[in-house]
Each structure stands twice: as C-alpha cells, then as structure tokens.
Amino acid sequence: MDTSESTTGERDPEAGTSRRRGWRRWAMDTRPLRRPAYRRLWVSTIVTAVGSQLTAVAVPKQIYDITGSSAWVGAASMAGLVPLIVFALWGGAIADTMDRRKLLLITNSGIAVTSLLFWLQAFAGLESVAALMVLLALQQAFWGLNAPARNASIARLVPEDELPAASALGSTVMQTGQVAGPLLAGALIPVVGLPELYLIDALALCVTVWAVYRLPSLPPLAGTAIRRAGLKEIAAGFRYISGHTVLLLSFLADIVAMVLGMPRALFPQLAAQTYAPYGEGLALGLLFAAIPIGAVLGGLFSGTFSRARRHGWMVIGAVVVWGVAITGFGLSGSLWVAVAFLVVAGVADMVSMVFRGAILLSAATDEMRGRMQGVFTVVVAGGPRLADVLHGTAGSAFGPRTAVAGGGLLVVLVMLALAAAVPALRRYRV
Template sequence: MDTSDSTTGRRDREPEAPRRRGWRRWAMDTRPLRRPAYRRLWGSTVVTAVGSQLTAVAVPKQIYDITGSSAWVGAASLAGLVPLIVFALWGGAIADTMDRRKLLLITNTGIAVTSLLFWLQAFAGLESVAALMVLLALQQAFWGLNAPARSASIARLVPEDELPAANALGSTVMQTGQVAGPLLAGALIPVVGLPELYLIDALALCVTVWAVYRLPALPPLTGATARRAGVKEIAAGFRYMWGHTVLLLSFLADIVAMVLGMPRALFPQLAAETYAPYGEGLALGLLFAAVPIGAVLGGLFSGTFSRARRHGWMVIGAVVVWGAAITGFGLSADLWVAVAFLAVAGVADMVSMVFRGAILLSAATDEMRGRMQGVFTVVVAGGPRLADVLHGTAGSAFGPRTAVAGGGLLVVAVMLVLAAAVPALRRYRV
C-alpha cells in the first residue's frame, strides 16, 4: 500500500489553491482532486462508470434475446432490486464496524468476479434466464455492500467544506457513464458481440480494485470493530435517523422529488403520442437522455454552487426547481422545449444530489455514516421504481401530460410545505 498517505485515514493536508477568477470560478470545482486518496477513489469511478453501464445494457439485452419477452426483463430488474435493498442496509452497518477500505476491496473483487461469470455464461452460450437472474442478484448484493462504504469514505478523505465539490465530481462521472455507457454498448455489440461487454466491465473493475488497494486504511474512529453488524445495528441506524431531523428531511426531499416527479414510465407513451411527429425513436431517446445530460452539465459547472454553505436551502431550492421543470415538461407539446425542461430538471437533480450527500456526510457522525449511506442507497434505488408504478397508473387514468404536470406541481407544493413546517433543513449550514 502507498505509504505516502496516512494509514489512519486522516484527510490529506495540502495548501489551499488560490481563488479562481474569471470563467474558471464557474467551472467544475476540482479542489478534492488535490487530495491523493480521494483522487484514487474518484479515478476508479471514472473507469467503472462506463463499464458498469455495459453490463447494465448487456443483461436485459441477453434476457430479451433468450425469451423475446419484456416481462422477463422486468422480472430480472426486480430480482436485482431486492438484494440491493437488503444488502445496502446491511452493508451500511458493516461499513460502520470494519475498515472501509477492506470492505471496498472485498466487494469490488466480488463485483469483478461476478462480471467474469457473466462473461463465461455468455461465452459458453448457456442461454439460461435463471442463471442470469442469480448472477444479477449476486452482483447487486455486492453493490449494496459496496455503495455505503464507498460514499461514507469520502468524508474521511476530504475536508468538510469540499464535500459538495467531491459529491459533484463523483455524481458527474456517474451521470456521464449513464449517457456514454449505453451509447458505447450499442456501438460495440455489433462489432465485438454481447459476451465481450461483460469482459470489458470485469477488466475495468480490476482497475478499481487496484485503486482501492492504494487507499489509506479507514478503520472506525470509535473502536467499533468489536461490534457485530446485525439487525440491532441496522435498527440503531434508523433510530439515529429519526432522531436527527435534518437527516430525515434530506431523505424525504429525495423521496418527494423522485416518487412524485420522476415520469420516465410515461416516456414511451409520450414519444408515441405527443411527440410522434418528431419520430418516435428520436423522441424516446431524447427524453431518456435529457435528464442525465442536464445533470452532467450541472456537474461541469459545479463551481457556481459547490461553495455554498446553506446546504439545506440548496436542497429545498433544487427540489422546487426540479418540480417546476417537470411541470413545464408536462405542459410542453414541442419536443425540444420538453427536452430543455428535462435538462433543467437534470441540473436541479445534480444540485440536490450534491448537497443531500454533503448533509449526510457532515451531519452524521463517522460511526453512523455507513448506515446513513445504506438508507440513501435504498432511497435512490427504490424511489424511481415506485415512481414508475405511480406515474404509470396516473398516466393511464388521467393522460400522460396531466400526470406529469400534476406530479411536478405536487413536488413543489409538498417540498415547500415540508420546508415551512419543519425548519431544521432550511436552517442547516456548514
């Protein structure tokens, strides 16, 4: 392991960079990249952001090729969601009781081995949906164990005032992967074939394992290694969350935005009906790409907001803007106007992610950060899926545009009521 970093997990101390002037102050805030340990963690994310999306495309494609049924594709998604939720909660508790670097090494290795098994079954022409679903469940279980430790480690690698910038850097990379990964997968499948997508992901994960190996040790600061990570510890995490209103509100803000205001389930219907004159395929692709593209743009210009200290107001404002933009999208009959509103929503989503993540890392103690990140992982994974059910039902009952616009207005109203009724979030600042 690199001995240039602290083996106790303390943040790297480097001289402050001079204040940026001119257009550079608006560009992405890269201060955390001056910290060698964080730079390694972030660099591993750059490599795997695209690679993981190759597998995310390959699995449903292979299942559809075998079965010819979209229902099986949906069932596979559910097979991955359940272990993700269970192991994210458990993984958060584990991350609070053991060296997080060691946990990251174990789980990243597990994810890499799973990707290699995906490649082996595809290369062998197994054509077994059951095998694919078992491997997907195993992969998502490892990811659930990995994500809380990865996110909780950031607060040990950068100073508190750089947490928004660090979150913006990580979120921008992930959002870029969601745009570039599927496009690259679509281009590679006709050239190299489906099995090789899994192999590329497995090789990319080897880079991640090496980067994590070079991180400093990240043991619990309170000597919690003697404690077992079980149901009791998970329950203690939920009690901690209920006892800290600002943490609870940060979760509720995301639930409000995603459950009431994420209309992706209605994109196919809108593309086929409202935006059909523009070409159904073009419209569908633009609708799905617009929010991630907006989020990437928000990340590239994170210097405009990453130094804000009133984190609570930033979350409130971002959720309100998200709801207003979704309302505008629902009212738009012109495709390009609709895409512009979705891009604005993507920018707002990036701002919300940055400051909700910063609140979780700064407001929670180190011994609870893993469990809070576990809950965060469940909220992020489950919210959009609940939104699919809600918007699909509302779209069938009231029409897609009415359902979208109504959901956006509800986001604005509920968020403003929460902010007015419970002052903890709007008063929170670093």
C-alpha cells in the same frame, strides 16, 4: 495595451491567476482531486460508472434475445432490486464495523468475479434466464455492500468544506457513465459481440480494485466502532435518522422529488403519442437522455454552487426547481421545449444530489455514516421504481401529460410545505 503583459513582453502571473480564479468560480470545483486518496477513489468511480453500464445494457439485451419477452426483462430488474435493498442496509452497518478500504476491496473483487461469470455463461452459450437472474442478484448484492462504504469513505478523505465539491465530482462521473456507457455498449455489440461487454467490464474492474488497494486504511475511529452488523445495528441507524431531523428531511426531499416527480415510465407513451410527429425513436431517445445530460452539465458547472454554505436551502431550492421543470415538461407540446425542461430538471437533480450527499456526510457522525449511506442507496434505487408504478397508473387514469404536470406541481407544494413546517433543513448550514 494588454495589462496582463509587462513592458518586457512577459506575461503577468498575477493576471493569469486572476483569470483562472474567475473560471474556477463557475467551472467544476476540482479541489478534492488535489488529495491523492480521494483522486484514487474518484478514478475507480470513473471505471465503475462506465463499465457497470456495459453490463446494465448486456443483461437485459441477452434476456430479451433468449425469451423475446419484455416481461422477463422487467422481472430481472426486480430480481436485482431486492438484494440491492437488503445488502445496502446490511452493507451500511458492515461499513461502520470494519476497515472500509478492506470492505471495498472485497466487494469490488466480488463484482469483478461476477462480471467474469457473466462472460463465461454468455461465451458458453448457456442461454439460461435463471442463471442470468442469479448472477444479477449476486452482482447487485455486492453493489449494495459496496456503495455505502464507498460513499461513507469520502468524509475521511476530504475536509468538510470540500464535501459538496467531492459529491459533485462523483455524481457527475456517475451521470456521465449513464450517458456514455449505453452509447458505448450500443457501438461495441455489433463489433465485438455481447459476451465481450461482460469481459470488458470485468477487466476494467481490475483498475478499480487497484485504485482501492492504493487507498489508506479506513478503520472505524477510536472509540466509535460497533462490534457486529446485525438487525439491531440496522435498526439503530433508522433511529438515528428519526432523531436527527435534518437527515430525515434530506431523505424525504429525495423521496418527494423522485416518487412524485420522476415521469420516466411515461416516456414511451409520450414519444408514441404527444411527440410522434418528431419521430418516435428520436423522441424516446431524447427524453431518456435529457435528465442525465442536464445532470452532467450541472456537474461541469458545479463551481457556481458547490461553495454555498446554506446546504439546506440549496436542497429545498433544487427540489422546487425540479418540480417546476417537470411541470413545464408535462405542459409542453413541443419536443424541444420538453427536452429543455428535462435538462433543467437534470441540473436541479445534480444540485440536490450534491447537497443531500454533503448533508449526510457532515451531519452524521463517522460511526453512523455507513448506515446513512445504506439508507441513501435504498432511497435512490427504490424511489424511481415506485415512481414508475405511480406514474404508470396515473398516466393510464388521467393521461400522461396531466399525470406528469400534476406530479411536478405536487413536488413543489409538498417540498414547500415540508420546508415551512420543519425549519431544521432551512437552518442547516456548514
């Protein structure tokens, strides 16, 4: 007899609850979504994650259509990186001086207006690379101001024990956007045209602005506010990091993993040479998609780790697994084995993101959270670009597979050395 049902034929609610709890032990931890304020912020993140990828596809596509040159596409990427770095650092300081909800309203509105300007120039057939690069720089400046305030706000919306779950929810949405956004853009361009991608992004951002408007006020806590946001306050943020070893190590862990172990610059060469028998286009698409897919899977099953309390060990373990997976990828002659290793790396990257994010929010005081998130934004944006240079150079000198495997091995060795030499990260727990 099914013990979940009584003799009267009615289902036993306790048995059903037990099964649901069993599912929740390994499925995505959705506790933060029970909190209306966080749920609104998360909804705005969904819209931003997908919509921003439409523009991220449309800008390089339009530049290439105008110039026929990949060099101009690369130049545009760098044009967006500099303002992102500058304004993320400044935006972190601003987020510690004013109501973060107000800052999010201003910056999300700015991003929406920029998307509308992208649409206007495309609709008018302007065909000006200079105009596109200026608009891209403006958009990335707004994004740099926005990201620290958005991430720093989370600790005010959920309790400390739910920070890993909230980080997993946000990271999963962003990674899903990186997969779904480009696919949606590719499907829409032949149907509605490239200019309309910008317009869709602009209209979607109206939902983001509305969701942020519904957030509670998030002013600096009493007695903690700084009066201005200048170079002195930015420098104070870096001094704060240097004086808090666990925060410094959380940044170093990401730098080690991304700079030494992110091999995306070698994907085209590997697809054309090592995995050419499988079809160069198929191989290239799978290589670029594998890590985001792994990260999404890690987020969907984040209930298996989001309740862990030893956050430091989780970061160390995740970075080591990332390094091992990248090493395995470099040694793989089979495309499918290589993709499997990259998926594992994506899962490890998600775990690392979740607990590094939780450490930044829990180990830093509220008056410093904006600046910590500003530095975090710079590290996340800059690390993979430094990796592109490093791996591109190493791949030319030693061959792509050797460069990839060597980088992965270095990640493992350097991370273990850091963990052994400095115990603060090992000891950190909620």
